[in-house]
Amino acid sequence: MSAWFAQHLAALRDALRRLAAAPLNSLLSLVVIGVTLTLPTAGWLAIENLRQLTGDVEGTQQISLFLALEAGRRDVAEIEARLRQERVGRWRFVSREDALKRLQAAEGMAEIIASLPHNPLPDAFVVTPADTRPESLESLAESFSRWPKVAHVQLDSAWVKRFDALLRLGRLVVLLLGVLFAGALVTITFSTIRLQILAQAAEIEVARLIGATDAFIQRPLHYFGALQGTLGGLCAALLVSAGFLMLAPAVGELARLYGTSFALRGLAAGDVVILSATGGVLGWLGARISVLMHLRQLL
């Protein structure tokens, strides 16, 4: 085992010893950091779920192509070939007969339909584009409208645009919250490390007098900050997951009432790793700033 590795291992052990030395204080710090990270994480997850919801709900991001009434089988086949060639996403054909049957099935429509001299509905294609960005949807709809025998293209772009703008606003709010709470986490760690330095002043002085370098003295404090941040991140992941677990049945029930199979997405393993790593980096940063500011006063 190299001296470098041994010293880092010793510093990690020292940091763990310090955490364990005051379990209640450590626990409280972890909970505070956990709550600090919970708010932006929950916000981010809520936005992601909303984004996913809009993708799942039938019709919200679909384009309907209504063909001209005189369009025949050859025209339908040509449109199908174009859709296949352009690879725009998924699509399905709704024949005018099927459309009429559906309309007849609707309550109170049977008599009205029966009184009509002929089927007034056109053949249609319902396209679910692969690229659901509002600008892409608009460009696609415009392109469809230029195709032969396409009488009308319907895209609820205003709704999609509004929702997208809302999501972007949500993301911005979450980002600002994230920055704010990241600052809070750095401040919490800064303060904790300051107290650690004051409590360990005698030990730091002795170590310095018998040949400890700045790195040797700072290393356990850096580890302490990073460890506290990482554990705080795990605590946040636990809180967020618990909250989403509690919300999931109610959201699922609501989704069923709207005829969708939407399920609330919680934190994935990768998200937990990112959250803990973020906490660790922010904790290390707080420790680093505190060490630079306070250790120099002691030495």
Added chain:
Amino acid sequence: MIVAEALTKRYPEGREALRNVSFTISAGEMVLLTGHSGAGKSTLFRLLAAIERPTAGSIVINGQNLTALSRKAVPYLRRKLGLIFQDRKLLFDRTVLDNVLLPLAIVGHPPKEALRRAQAALAKVGLPNREKTFPIALSGGEQQRLAIARAVVNRPAIILADEPTANLDAGSAREILEIFVAFQQVGVTVLIATHDPVSLPIVQARTLRLDKGEMSEPGSEQALATR
């Protein structure tokens, strides 16, 4: 070897703790640095340990000029010195063994090797069975031995001890001095600062005397004294 030339230490408020102090200590020599309280012994100790820097003059320890030493190089110099402080500076929340392991951890010895060395150092100062004890449970003499064990565990070529027998009874003081003599006999240079050389047990050592910040015979060292 320690060579001090024309050392002067003046504090910002104007007080001059040392004035034009020069001396040479050869390798393997034992030297007593004597003088009344306030004579400048502790200041000289701090200059030799690179805790403070002289206002003027130079100190060369084993060829290394302390006055030209960068801040980053200071810890590496201190690792070559065995420093024993008047207030011992033990860590009371750590066991005896952990106190002695600290300098080894600083240098980065592998755990097994560090443990072996720490146990050997504790055996050398007569504390072989107190590893798990906390310093608070030790007597004054034992605490001083622990301080010595910590100072020598990295096998320094020079030991600097500031009032190592202060507040100890005659028996304990003699035992501490015997430990220093044992180290000197294997070639370690030992400098002991004391305000009361008369109370020290008989030891063969050269004496340097400080008086109000000056060597009592400026420019020369006191003759070898057998006490």
